[in-house]
Amino acid sequence: MFEPIGFPVFFMFLLYFAGRGLFAKGSICKGDFVVEYRGDIISDAELQRRRKRYHTSSAAFMFEFKWRGKSWCIDASREDGSFGRIVNDDHRHPNCKIKKIDMNGKPHLCLFALNDIKEGEEITYDYGEDYPWRTQHI
Numbered sequence: 546m547f548e549p550i551g552f553p554v555f556f557m558f559l560l561y562f563a564g565r566g567l568f569a570k571g572s573i574c575k576g577d578f579v580v581e582y583r584g585d586i587i588s589d590a591e592l593q594r595r596r597k598r599y600h601t602s603s604a605a606f607m608f609e610f611k612w613r614g615k616s617w618c619i620d621a622s623r624e625d626g627s628f629g630r631i632v633n634d635d636h637r638h639p640n641c642k643i644k645k646i647d648m649n650g651k652p653h654l655c656l657f658a659l660n661d662i663k664e665g666e667e668i669t670y671d672y673g674e675d676y677p678w679r680t681q682h683i
């Protein structure tokens with residue numbers, strides 16, 4: 546698993562429009578690894594099984610993606626204290642980008658800084674699809 550360098554690097558804060566958000570405790574340089582979106586790495590079949598059991602609040606933590614021609618999902622619905630699952634969406638000015646990293650033949654979703662990030666700035670990335678909140682607040 547990938548660990549952020551120089552822990553503690555983040556703090557959590559409650560945003561009126563998005564629930565919890567992740568914020569930088571110190572400055573982060575462009576290109577730096579920031580945090581991993583951790584959870585269970587599951588197949589598409591397992592995703593369909595879990596989807597039937599989950600409440601929508603848990604389903605919000607299912608990250609679906611394609612990797613090497615197959616559909617995958619990181620299920621981060623468990624409150625395990627990891628930071629990646631707390632990062633919110635910003636499709637206009639994200640400061641991080643998700644990259645798929647191969648580790649022992651399995652995909653890991655890692656966030657890297659798109660630009661220098663200042664202390665106190667919220668960590669964000671573009672979730673990549675259209676989400677209802679994008680038209681609900683500016």
Ligand SMILES: C[S@@+](CC[C@H](N)C(=O)[O-])C[C@H]1O[C@@H](n2cnc3c(N)ncnc32)[C@H](O)[C@@H]1O
Pocket residue numbers: 562563564565566605606630631632633634635678679
């Ligand atoms: C992976 S969670 C992110 C952490 C979440 N804010 C929390 O409190 O646990 C994804 C959920 O956060 C909320 N969210 C993320 N980005 C948002 C945004 N820009 N505006 C409003 N809600 C957002 C949505 O409810 C979404 O389903």
